[in-house]
Amino acid sequence: MSTIKSSDEHLTLNADGSSKDIKFQANGVEKASISSAGAFTSTTIDATKLTGALPAISGAALTGVGVAGISSSADATAITISSAEKVGIGTTSPEGLLSLQHSNTTAPSGANGPTASAIQIHNTGGANAISAITFTGADHSGDGAMASIYAKHTNVSENSESSALHFLTSHNEADVNALEITSDGRGLSQFTAKAWCSFNDTTINDSHNISSMTDIETGMSYANFSNNMPNTDYAVSGMAYSHYCDMHGPYIAGVETNRVKILSLLKTNCNYGDRTTHIVIFGD
């Protein structure tokens, strides 16, 4: 048996001379060394034999550390898992199962959307890709209680990008498309106005989903929809007023999918022309 040992005193191995290393060999092959700068190098380290605390070093200096599939370039704490097994991002004291904390007063807009957001879901699926958040309960293996919010990226062409937002609920185990907010800002549901308009004979004061008004004769106008109605079963409500004259109407004089005909007349012998008409339309 080959041994080098001391008797009740330090054992000193000394590589004499500048930049000389201490080398350890087995059967003539170097297995480890301690450089003149003090760096220990070994072909392998048996982790089962390691005890004690690791030195405090920058995480940036660690590579290939951790679970396969996780990559980190962080040089400060980014994710905290508490003793209660709660995960915090941006917080070292997560209260929920997953807590995100940041400080921001900028609304997401255009190119700053991701950086102004606590969560960004980016779908690379091209046109009609869907980015969804889903809430489930009970039997959530496909037919349980479920509600979902998802964005549908209807156009991904440069300078024409468009996304719609959908709100999905479930009722008696069936999906309910409760609300869609279209990319151009319209609300499609049973409880959002499909169109509205405030107008007089020659001016549209303000409107929604109205492309134009057509003044066709005394008191009679068409409200032309920007986006057509799916059918003619929609409901129209309207009011009109004049500062100087009594009014007749407004009345519905005809409904089509692309327009509604409105009659609102000033009473006879009153031609001040200050009539203002308001209409609101709900439908499928």
Added chain:
Amino acid sequence: MKIIFEGEKEIASVLVPAPKFLAQLTGTDEEKMIHLANKDLPTGTKYEIISDDVDLSDREFRNAWTYTAGSDEKTSADLSADDLAKYNMKENL
């Protein structure tokens, strides 16, 4: 700008654009009005684009207004398939 054309009962009609609709279109003001005419007028309708300076406030004889073709009369055309889809229109008027 507005669009005038011969409407029902041979009475002149005035098409007034919604500012919010025009704002979402691209091109010159005239190009936007042409697009609006293609969308809201039946295909083949003869029309003219008039300035907002034209005074239409006196409506005492509104039903006697008639449309007379001017020097820059245009004709409404079909919308593209993409535009039809965008406006939820199944076919051109």
